[in-house]
Amino acid sequence: MEPQDVSGVNLFDMHTIRTATNNFSSSNKLGQGGFGPVYKGKLIDGKEIAVKRLSSSSGQGTDEFMNEIRLISKLQHKNLVRLLGCCIKGEEKLLIYEYLVNKSLDVFLFDSILKFEIDWPKRFNIIQGVARGLLYLHRDSRLRVIHRDLKVSNILLDEKMIPKISDFGLARMSQGTQYQDNTRRVVGTLGYMAPEYAWTGVFSEKSDIYSFGVLLLEIIIGEKISRFSEEGKTLLAYAWESWCETKGVDLLDQALADSSHPTEVGRCVQIGLLCVQHQPAERPNTLELMSMLTTTSDLPSPKQPTFAVHSRDDDSTSNDLITVNEMTQSVIQGR
Known part of the structure; x- marks a missing residue:
């Protein structure tokens, strides 16, 4: 050292x-x-x-x-x-x-009992808090950092349920908001990885935005992307169909329906789908994302996600760390 x-x-x-x-x-x-x-x-x-x-x-x-x-x-x-x-x-x-007394978000989100402790207002606050942390990393810190492994288990919660992004072992410094870099060693968690990063190793602010979109949809639905299956559909495909049919207002975990504001939920579903657009240019940047989450301004209409990704369990295990050579087409399905 x-x-x-x-x-x-x-x-x-x-x-x-x-x-x-x-x-x-x-x-x-x-x-x-x-x-x-x-x-x-x-x-x-x-x-x-x-x-x-x-x-x-x-x-x-x-x-x-x-x-x-x-x-x-x-x-x-x-x-x-x-x-x-x-x-x-x-x-x-x-x-x-x-030490954060409430451990990580997945402890609450995917537990049949504890999920009731994070109603929609708390979930919306967590979504906004993660976005603020991402805005700091991408735009406001002097280092300009791309996290590269943003996922539910890397969001920790303090005693007031304020979210804190953790695990910066895979993060990389960037040199500006439009900066893109690439790596021969693709590391991260399947299901959260943007298509351009998974296939070519290119990462940027927009690859973190993709991961945020997956995380956002998981928070709304209350299911892991790696374990979700509804009538054979992946989480992204299910969210897309829900948005097409009802603008996503029925996507929230039904156990929390009484605590929700349907318009707010639908708006978040739309934002999540915008974040997982196949083309990086069609995803919002972090400043735009923060504006979308804190205002009621009109949002563009998302396109159908190109890829619906089946991943293995997204717990932080070495199995989640992959290289391009280990990636197989059986992992990613074209839509």
């Missing part, structure tokens, strides 16, 4: 972290990320933390670990998770974050 890599980042010693997590006790484990487990801990002063432990068997994880330190330590926004510091000793590499 170079000194500039960790400038401004608190360095924790291993003894402190082992004590805080009860020596990485299984009872303290919060979940399993793509590059290793995450543990809850409590420091001597009572402050609760979340510790991401890089798995020693994760050969590709070191680059993501360093990337996360370099990027997120320089980003500060109420809708981004806050990095408190890191710990590096021998083969051990740890990232220490603020």
Whole structure:
């Protein structure tokens, strides 16, 4: 590591972290990320933390670990998770974050009981909060960051259900709002990946917008894109047909219908479909997206999504990290 890599980042010693997590006790484990487990801990002063432990068997994880330190330590926004510091000793590499009591959005959204705790007003606030975080990354931060792995399990919730975008291991800095880059190593989660990124490795602000559109539709419907099947239709195809027939007002999880504003729900469905347009130029940019979500201005009509994507389980596992060579046509269906 170079000194500039960790400038401004608190360095924790291993003894402190082992004590805080009860020596990485299984009872303290919060979940399993793509590059290793995450543990809850409590420091001597009572402050609760979340510790991401890089798995020693994760050969590709070191680059993501360093990337996360370099990027997120320089980003500060109420809708981004806050990095408190890191710990590096021998083969051990740890990232220490603020602990968020409500864990991740998928814990609520896809649970038959907990979903009732996030009614439509709370879901709409979460949608807007994620968009604000994305606006900061794309436009307002000095680094201009493309996240590349925006999904429900990477949206954390604090005690007031304020959303915070997390997991910046795959993020990349861009050089302007119209900037596009490409990579030979396509990484991310199937189902959330924009077609141009999945097929050619090209990523930009608009590839994050595509992922946001999928996330938005999942929040409305209350189902994972990877597990959704209604009369054999994928989530995107189902959302498109609903918008064509009823302007999407019946798409909200019916258990929450009493809390909804149908016009607001329909507008969000339309915004979600605009975000998943096949051509990047036909998707809104992040500024336009924020305006769409906070005003009642007229919206353009979306076109039918070209691709309906079946993905594997979208939990953060190494199976979600793919390369172009591993992508097969059995994953993506033309419409």
